Amino acid sequence: MTLTHEPIEGEHFIVVSETTGNEWEIVVGLEVHCELATVTKLFCGCPNMFGDEPNTNVCPVCLGLPGSLPVLNENVVELAMRLGRALQCSVEPSVFARKNYFYPDMPKDYQVTQFDRPINADGWLDLPDGTRVGIERAHIEEDTGKNSHAGGSGRIHGADYSLVDYNRAGVPLVEIVGRPHIRHPEQAKTYIDELRAILLTTGASDAKMEEGSLRVDANVSVRRVGDSELGTRCEVKNLNSLRSLGRAIEYEARRQVDLLETGERIKQETRHWDEGAGRTRAGRSKEEAEDYRYFQEPDLVPLVPSAEWIAAIDAAMPPLPAARRDALALASGLGVTESSVVIAVQRDLDQLALAAIAAGGDGKRVLTHVEHNLSGEGSAELGPDAFAQLVGLELGGQLTATQAKTVLAEMVVSGRAPDVIAAELGFEAMDSSELEGIVDGLIAESPEEWSDFCTGDDKKRAKLQGFFTGKIMKATKGQADGKAVAALLESRRAESL
Amino acid sequence: MSAIPSTAIEIAAAVRSGSLSAREVLDDHLARIDARDGEINAFNLVMVDEARAAAAAVDAQVAAGEDPGPLAGVPLALKDNLCTHGIPTTCSSRILEGWRPPYDATVVKRVNAAGAISIGKTNLDEFAMGSSTENSAFGPTRNPRDTSRVPGGSSGGSAAAVAAGFAPISLGSDTGGSIRQPAALCGVVGVKPTYGLVSRYGLIAFASSLDQIGPFSTTVADSALLLETISGYDGRDSTSINAPSPSLIESLGEGVDGLRIGFVTELMGEGIAPDVAARVRQAADALAAAGAQIGEVSVPAAAYGLSAYYLIAPAEASSNLARYDGVRYGMRVDAPTTAEMNAATRTAGFGDEVKRRIMLGTYALSAGYYDAYYGKALKVRTLIVRDFERAYADFDLLITPTSPTTAFKFGDKTADPLSMYLNDICTIPTNLAGHPAMSVPFGGGADGMPVGVQLLAPALGEATMFRAAAILESAAPAIDEVWS
Numbered sequence: 008m009t010l011t012h013e014p015i016e017g018e019h020f021i022v023v024s025e026t027t028g029n030e031w032e033i034v035v036g037l038e039v040h041c042e043l044a045t046v047t048k049l050f051c052g053c054p055n056m057f058g059d060e061p062n063t064n065v066c067p068v069c070l071g072l073p074g075s076l077p078v079l080n081e082n083v084v085e086l087a088m089r090l091g092r093a094l095q096c097s098v099e100p101s102v103f104a105r106k107n108y109f110y111p112d113m114p115k116d117y118q119v120t121q122f123d124r125p126i127n128a129d130g131w132l133d134l135p136d137g138t139r140v141g142i143e144r145a146h147i148e149e150d151t152g153k154n155s156h157a158g159g160s161g162r163i164h165g166a167d168y169s170l171v172d173y174n175r176a177g178v179p180l181v182e183i184v185g186r187p188h189i190r191h192p193e194q195a196k197t198y199i200d201e202l203r204a205i206l207l208t209t210g211a212s213d214a215k216m217e218e219g220s221l222r223v224d225a226n227v228s229v230r231r232v233g234d235s236e237l238g239t240r241c242e243v244k245n246l247n248s249l250r251s252l253g254r255a256i257e258y259e260a261r262r263q264v265d266l267l268e269t270g271e272r273i274k275q276e277t278r279h280w281d282e283g284a285g286r287t288r289a290g291r292s293k294e295e296a297e298d299y300r301y302f303q304e305p306d307l308v309p310l311v312p313s314a315e316w317i318a319a320i321d322a323a324m325p326p327l328p329a330a331r332r333d334a335l336a337l338a339s340g341l342g343v344t345e346s347s348v349v350i351a352v353q354r355d356l357d358q359l360a361l362a363a364i365a366a367g368g369d370g371k372r373v374l375t376h377v378e379h380n381l382s383g384e385g386s387a388e389l390g391p392d393a394f395a396q397l398v399g400l401e402l403g404g405q406l407t408a409t410q411a412k413t414v415l416a417e418m419v420v421s422g423r424a425p426d427v428i429a430a431e432l433g434f435e436a437m438d439s440s441e442l443e444g445i446v447d448g449l450i451a452e453s454p455e456e457w458s459d460f461c462t463g464d465d466k467k468r469a470k471l472q473g474f475f476t477g478k479i480m481k482a483t484k485g486q487a488d489g490k491a492v493a494a495l496l497e498s499r500r501a502e503s504l
Numbered sequence: 505m506s507a508i509p510s511t512a513i514e515i516a517a518a519v520r521s522g523s524l525s526a527r528e529v530l531d532d533h534l535a536r537i538d539a540r541d542g543e544i545n546a547f548n549l550v551m552v553d554e555a556r557a558a559a560a561a562v563d564a565q566v567a568a569g570e571d572p573g574p575l576a577g578v579p580l581a582l583k584d585n586l587c588t589h590g591i592p593t594t595c596s597s598r599i600l601e602g603w604r605p606p607y608d609a610t611v612v613k614r615v616n617a618a619g620a621i622s623i624g625k626t627n628l629d630e631f632a633m634g635s636s637t638e639n640s641a642f643g644p645t646r647n648p649r650d651t652s653r654v655p656g657g658s659s660g661g662s663a664a665a666v667a668a669g670f671a672p673i674s675l676g677s678d679t680g681g682s683i684r685q686p687a688a689l690c691g692v693v694g695v696k697p698t699y700g701l702v703s704r705y706g707l708i709a710f711a712s713s714l715d716q717i718g719p720f721s722t723t724v725a726d727s728a729l730l731l732e733t734i735s736g737y738d739g740r741d742s743t744s745i746n747a748p749s750p751s752l753i754e755s756l757g758e759g760v761d762g763l764r765i766g767f768v769t770e771l772m773g774e775g776i777a778p779d780v781a782a783r784v785r786q787a788a789d790a791l792a793a794a795g796a797q798i799g800e801v802s803v804p805a806a807a808y809g810l811s812a813y814y815l816i817a818p819a820e821a822s823s824n825l826a827r828y829d830g831v832r833y834g835m836r837v838d839a840p841t842t843a844e845m846n847a848a849t850r851t852a853g854f855g856d857e858v859k860r861r862i863m864l865g866t867y868a869l870s871a872g873y874y875d876a877y878y879g880k881a882l883k884v885r886t887l888i889v890r891d892f893e894r895a896y897a898d899f900d901l902l903i904t905p906t907s908p909t910t911a912f913k914f915g916d917k918t919a920d921p922l923s924m925y926l927n928d929i930c931t932i933p934t935n936l937a938g939h940p941a942m943s944v945p946f947g948g949g950a951d952g953m954p955v956g957v958q959l960l961a962p963a964l965g966e967a968t969m970f971r972a973a974a975i976l977e978s979a980a981p982a983i984d985e986v987w988s
């Protein structure tokens with residue numbers, strides 16, 4: 008039996024079986040661990056630092072030495088609540104629990120986490136495409152140390168010996184458990200992008216996936232389109248980049264559909280993504296899964312943040328990405344899901360764009376430049392008034408789109424006024440009769456192409472429009488306005504028919 | 505040498521006044537240890553060099569006109585589950601072989617700062633699990649009053665050290681009676697404070713929600729002084745109570761006139777030896793004679809305390825003791841894989857009682873059994889708290905035996921763990937409630953061994969409890985008084 012799976016474009020990623028015609032929908036829920044950006048660790052005063060000499064940022068508490076006791080870092084609570092409120096969660100009275108299992112990178116052989124009573128519960132995250140992804144919980148827990156294995160394959164099995172660095176042990180984490188509301192690999196990537204923006208905006212984390220301060224596990228299942236019950240899921244781990252995330256979800260969905268279409272069942276298990284091989288491999292199955300013997304951590308007291316504390320966090324909440332997109336959409340007249348609106352906020356250029364629009368700049372042109380011609384880091388020298396002025400020159404016909412881009416690039420570097428730069432570069436609006444002369448000359452030079460342009464089908468005409476536009480731009484050294492050229496070519500064609 | 509006083513309060517007064525040097529006091533006690541600890545085995549380690557240095561420092565302070573503190577020059581023994589910086593701390597277990605803590609427990613810091621001289625680490629049932637000190641990896645401690653008998657446990661070494669005169673005061677830890685029961689069996693005073701009154705930082709955990717550090721001494725006043733010294737808020741222990749230390753010495757002489765004191769009926773009947781029960785009644789009479797109103801009170805859930813305790817304590821222990829895995833410190837038995845190394849190390853490093861409780865606790869917490877065992881035990885714990893609340897609505901203090909019997913012979917109860925567990929029947933309920941309780945020696949039993957009477961108080965009721973203890977102390981018959 009051969010199966011081919013062609014994704015159908017759209018919001019839902021559908022896998023179609025060619026032999027049966029069955030349509031399968033993927034269902035994804037993401038679990039994200041992120042390290043909180045506190046100065047010190049979760050339960051002790053050791054520095055929360057990445058990349059120091061092994062076992063230098065440690066003390067009796069984070070090494071779990073006999074007799075040591077944890078003391079909760081208040082800043083962790085502050086950041087966790089900020090994140091929770093940004094994810095629209097309610098802050099609840101919570102307790103810590105011990106998750107018991109043996110692992111050499113875990114100093115106490117249990118992890119202090121939150122189990123049945125997390126600090127943040129029941130929120131959501133709105134994606135730029137309008138999808139609302141539920142957040143089940145966002146709870147506090149401690150990170151483990153890091154093993155490295157010498158000799159053999161570099162994995163624990165077959166290694167000559169293993170080393171453990173406990174610098175990361177006791178670093179505060181928040182685990183954000185999303186509900187299974189994601190339906191597309193791309194949507195999963197967008198969710199992480201959006202979550203990362205919130206983590207950065209709230210100052211909760213530096214959220215670097217490659218450095219491991221943001222780690223993503225994906226619960227993937229499939230079901231027949233139209234079914235409302237969830238299928239058996241597999242948890243995919245070892246996703247070190249957004250690219251891996253998207254590839255792994257797609258692979259895993261296809262693997263599951265293959266199994267189901269051949270009459271097999273999905274076994275609930277943990278699977279590891281192998282980026283090199285482009286596939287997931289089986290890990291522990293649910294039957295062999297450890298019994299973590301959770302119970303309330305007796306060395307810590309229940310955590311009950313005061314209503315005043317929560318109110319202070321809400322009052323100090325910076326504008327979040329979704330609200331910033333709303334504001335920009337309103338000011339520019341564009342839709343909230345428009346890519347230029349989304350990107351402006353992603354690049355942290357929405358304040359500049361809003362100011363330029365307020366200074367009289369056309370919203371759509373401003374955002375087009377933000378999307379295509381500006382970067383987040385390199386736009387510090389660009390003032391909103393000058394930006395608005397540039398857009399004005401462009402719309403007034405004094406600068407072509409190409410010229411405006413060149414001028415903008417110079418403005419970003421030097422911070423000088425657009426008209427000054429344009430004059431220096433010799434950019435002037437081209438006289439229309441001058442342009443007509445050049446166009447007519449080029450038509451005369453290439454009669455065959457012109458004839459094909461006038462009578463050919465759409466495809467041919469589009470190709471030849473590019474041919475003529477290119478020649479015109481070359482002849483005018485890029486000073487011709489693209490729109491004027493297109494209009495002129497069209498009117499000449501109409502005349503010649 | 506005969507001029508050395510026997511109590512901490514007298515020694516400190518003499519050392520502070522300059523009439524006695526800390527060195528003389530120390531030499532005297534080291535000589536007693538030398539003479540008799542070979543037989544008693546109260547100490548896992550005698551800290552001769554460190555103690556001499558500390559005594560010299562105290563003497564230098566006095567010579568310089570400074571006050572070394574309320575425990576100036578007083579020798580003090582530390583249970584070997586209290587962390588001491590750079591000094592082996594074993595919990596009487598092989599698994600901690602070779603480990604030297606890089607820090608002092610908060611209580612160790614506090615007694616040192618008060619001028620006390622830490623003279624050694626005392627023997628215990630391995631990881632404080634036991635009632636006879638027979639579970640030590642380093643051999644049992646013997647009862648100084650009759651060396652064929654156990655000193656009780658788990659803090660048997662600390663109790664025996666005080667009873668033998670090796671130190672006037674010592675520190676132990678009490679999870680289900682581990683201070684009070686050996687105090688009773690050795691004929692000394694032992695106190696389990698309110699949970700959270702004394703910092704647990706640096707106490708190697710057995711069962712974190714029950715463990716509490718407390719004093720041993722020959723007199724009620726010495727325990728009051730030592731408890732004042734070690735109690736009080738500590739930011740390193742999240743369960744530490746944020747309140748000032750109680751003033752105990754000050755209220756010792758206030759008497760019990762008008763106090764309402766209740767017999768706990770559930771802890772006076774079946775299972776309590778008649779001679780022990782008789783001494784408790786005699787103690788109540790002494791309190792009545794001093795003006796207290798004595799009545800009977802029921803704490804029904806106390807009957808289930810033992811069952812709840814033997815689920816909760818092992819459950820916490822199974823998690824607390826997971827860290828002894830051979831990876832970072834202590835014993836390691838090499839094996840081909842990490843998991844095999846963990847297992848081999850723990851198999852070789854832990855004794856039978858520790859293994860028994862780890863297995864009990866692991867089982868009580870496992871999926872499918874949690875609700876029936878651990879979950880139910882937590883409910884019983886809540887009921888005990890509620891029943892005590894009711895009792896304290898009518899009474900200021902409660903009175904019970906500390907231990908159902910006097911000190912038993914070696915090997916009497918080792919074959920049957922359950923009979924050993926029953927030793928803690930009177931002491932366990934207060935640990936589950938988090939309340940204070942203390943054992944005060946009150947005469948002897950039919951066998952001429954000491955009997956301890958237990959006083960119980962509501963949370964932070966230490967001052968009232970000590971007032972009654974002082975009355976019992978002054979009314980107590982001599983231990984060797986002929987039993988009638």
Ligand SMILES: [Zn+2]
Nearest residue numbers: 051053066069
């Ligand atoms: Zn630390």
